[in-house]
Amino acid sequence: MIQFAPDHGEIERRVEALLFAAAGPLSAAEIGRRLPEGADVGGAISALRERYQGRGVELECVADRWRFRTAADLGFLMTEEREEPRRLSKAALETLAIIAYHQPCTRAEIESVRGVSLSRGTLDLLLEMGFVKLKGRRRTPGRPVTYATADKFLEHFSLASLYDLPGVQEMKAAGLLDLSIPVGFEVPDPSRAGDDDDAPLLEGADDAPEFAQDFVAED
Amino acid sequence: MIQFAPDHGEIERRVEALLFAAAGPLSAAEIGRRLPEGADVGGAISALRERYQGRGVELECVADRWRFRTAADLGFLMTEEREEPRRLSKAALETLAIIAYHQPCTRAEIESVRGVSLSRGTLDLLLEMGFVKLKGRRRTPGRPVTYATADKFLEHFSLASLYDLPGVQEMKAAGLLDLSIPVGFEVPDPSRAGDDDDAPLLEGADDAPEFAQDFVAED
Amino acid sequence: MTDAFQPNLDFTAAEQVDEREAFVVDLEGYEGPLHVLLALARTQKVDLLKLSITRLAEQYLAFVHEARRRNFSLAADYLVMASWLAYLKSRLLLPRTDKKDEEPPAEEMAAALAFRLQKLEAMRKAVETITSRPRLKRDVFTRGDPEATVIVPSDRIDASLYELMAAYVTQRRREGQRQYNPGQRVEAFGLEAARDWLRDILPRLEQWTPLEQVAPAHSGTEGPTQSSFTASTLSASLELVKEGAMDVKQAEAFAELYLKRRGRGQPLELMP
Numbered sequence: 001m002i003q004f005a006p007d008h009g010e011i012e013r014r015v016e017a018l019l020f021a022a023a024g025p026l027s028a029a030e031i032g033r034r035l036p037e038g039a040d041v042g043g044a045i046s047a048l049r050e051r052y053q054g055r056g057v058e059l060e061c062v063a064d065r066w067r068f069r070t071a072a073d074l075g076f077l078m079t080e081e082r083e084e085p086r087r088l089s090k091a092a093l094e095t096l097a098i099i100a101y102h103q104p105c106t107r108a109e110i111e112s113v114r115g116v117s118l119s120r121g122t123l124d125l126l127l128e129m130g131f132v133k134l135k136g137r138r139r140t141p142g143r144p145v146t147y148a149t150a151d152k153f154l155e156h157f158s159l160a161s162l163y164d165l166p167g168v169q170e171m172k173a174a175g176l177l178d179l180s181i182p183v184g185f186e187v188p189d190p191s192r193a194g195d196d197d198d199a200p201l202l203e204g205a206d207d208a209p210e211f212a213q214d215f216v217a218e219d
Numbered sequence: 220m221i222q223f224a225p226d227h228g229e230i231e232r233r234v235e236a237l238l239f240a241a242a243g244p245l246s247a248a249e250i251g252r253r254l255p256e257g258a259d260v261g262g263a264i265s266a267l268r269e270r271y272q273g274r275g276v277e278l279e280c281v282a283d284r285w286r287f288r289t290a291a292d293l294g295f296l297m298t299e300e301r302e303e304p305r306r307l308s309k310a311a312l313e314t315l316a317i318i319a320y321h322q323p324c325t326r327a328e329i330e331s332v333r334g335v336s337l338s339r340g341t342l343d344l345l346l347e348m349g350f351v352k353l354k355g356r357r358r359t360p361g362r363p364v365t366y367a368t369a370d371k372f373l374e375h376f377s378l379a380s381l382y383d384l385p386g387v388q389e390m391k392a393a394g395l396l397d398l399s400i401p402v403g404f405e406v407p408d409p410s411r412a413g414d415d416d417d418a419p420l421l422e423g424a425d426d427a428p429e430f431a432q433d434f435v436a437e438d
Numbered sequence: 439m440t441d442a443f444q445p446n447l448d449f450t451a452a453e454q455v456d457e458r459e460a461f462v463v464d465l466e467g468y469e470g471p472l473h474v475l476l477a478l479a480r481t482q483k484v485d486l487l488k489l490s491i492t493r494l495a496e497q498y499l500a501f502v503h504e505a506r507r508r509n510f511s512l513a514a515d516y517l518v519m520a521s522w523l524a525y526l527k528s529r530l531l532l533p534r535t536d537k538k539d540e541e542p543p544a545e546e547m548a549a550a551l552a553f554r555l556q557k558l559e560a561m562r563k564a565v566e567t568i569t570s571r572p573r574l575k576r577d578v579f580t581r582g583d584p585e586a587t588v589i590v591p592s593d594r595i596d597a598s599l600y601e602l603m604a605a606y607v608t609q610r611r612r613e614g615q616r617q618y619n620p621g622q623r624v625e626a627f628g629l630e631a632a633r634d635w636l637r638d639i640l641p642r643l644e645q646w647t648p649l650e651q652v653a654p655a656h657s658g659t660e661g662p663t664q665s666s667f668t669a670s671t672l673s674a675s676l677e678l679v680k681e682g683a684m685d686v687k688q689a690e691a692f693a694e695l696y697l698k699r700r701g702r703g704q705p706l707e708l709m710p
Binding site for chain 1: 579580581582583597598599600601602603604605606607608609610612613629630633677
Binding site: 012013014015016017018020021022023034054055056057068070071074077078158159160163164166169170173174175176 | 231232233234235236237239240253273274275276289290293296297298299300326339340342343346353354355356364
């Protein structure tokens, strides 16, 4: 580290790094404060300006402050629309989690676990992203639609099958269930959701095989 | 605006602008998608890397993606930008290293390398910080969950890929990254003793502290 | 045998001994028996694979002995390791019998222990090298002010399995708390029940009847509230209207709602 009498090149490097990392435009004085006494900030800025002239990134002056910005003619590169959200919202993640563990489940069931009603966009988003799919209809009054995870869900989370979803043991291991495990806390095993144990209820399932799987005896 | 057949220099400019403007590292594919068909992204990246070599800002590869960052020797200038790092305990760092070099590996394997059981909070801190992720399940009895490092780990420690982990080749050559315990080798593993029928042994040891002293005394 | 080493463990002696050779009994500094063994092995200053396991065992036993003498409450795993090492040492020292033994030769077990120490040592070194690398936001910094129209890597969604698990557990906890708290408990008149109720009294609804009279009456302090009875009855009745089993009418907004069974062949009544 060169601390004493850095030469022009070194000052230029430092100004470059400072301008790059700064959260906003910096004035020459602000830059100078972080450099050794007597450093030629103005000279460094001029040199940098020249160096970046015509590049993809340029040094520009706004209100006596300096900042790097992409060249004006390349603006068209930056206007790209987001194709997909980068982060799942909390609501979406929570909804996805419930569907993953309790599938197939209805909207009402998701809401009953979350304790709040589900906004329209949340499920749509998950469906659109391909994480969730419509599974069938519950054979209860109102015949509500049931949801389940789609293949893309497994792909995204690198799961070979639903059987690989972390269970209670892993939740404990990850410290998520440390202190107060709610009484009777159980995590359903979604890989068994498809078991056709309810044989007597299979009648009429020929035309709609999913219905039988989705059936939950409520009485 | 040059839209058709931009030359090398123009491609380089655009890549430079994209990387500068991006909030996170970009892969060559992600860059390429924003450039005209057939653009030589790799060539542009190499050229840029060379151009920025030794400057205050450098181009580096992390987790197979590219990003600009300030030169490592200028970190001392960024007093304002520095974030107080979350301090990782020795146990957490060791756990992180074991996962990094042995991934994917199970909790039991981590414990076996360290010879102690993982305390609560160690793994979940790493998971929460995004350095470590759940990877899948081992196809062995009990199907334990395996852990691996996440991209954020590579990004945080400026590693281009897992191959660039310091000393990984040497360790591999020396057989040090083998997780299989040598045949017939059994060091008592107290971390797992509680889970099975070895438990009485532990209780015995607690109740009768003379136990070890006897051996020492006989010496 | 232990003479050469024993003084180093002694606190009074440690003060006079060269710092590097002193091995102070401080359990806090160690994570577990393997970490102690590694620290001890380092004092032998040899390649870990050429380590003298017998000597290491002696050192460890002396360590445990000293720790106990100083009233440290030793964790069980330290003691288990002590007994195992004592056993291993005795097997290494005893002449080998050719008797068919179920256990592997002591030399193999010793080599395996040395291997384990080597492995732990390698990880220790790895921690040092990794943490000495330029670290983000400590040594290197990315763009402080990315452009307003940020390029978002579009093929990635940031959601890890851990986050999924965490999200799930948080909600289930919340759910548990909700159900556990009797004060917040709201018992509702189920739609199901409302539908059954309506079907039961439907034959009697020959005249326009106000909703309030159709809905079950709230009794006592138990059970759903009157508003729940009313709301569920309304919802259920709308379903029956849709099915064509009954009619509903209301003169204006917020006015009384009237329900009536739909008679066969009767034309839909217009609102008054």
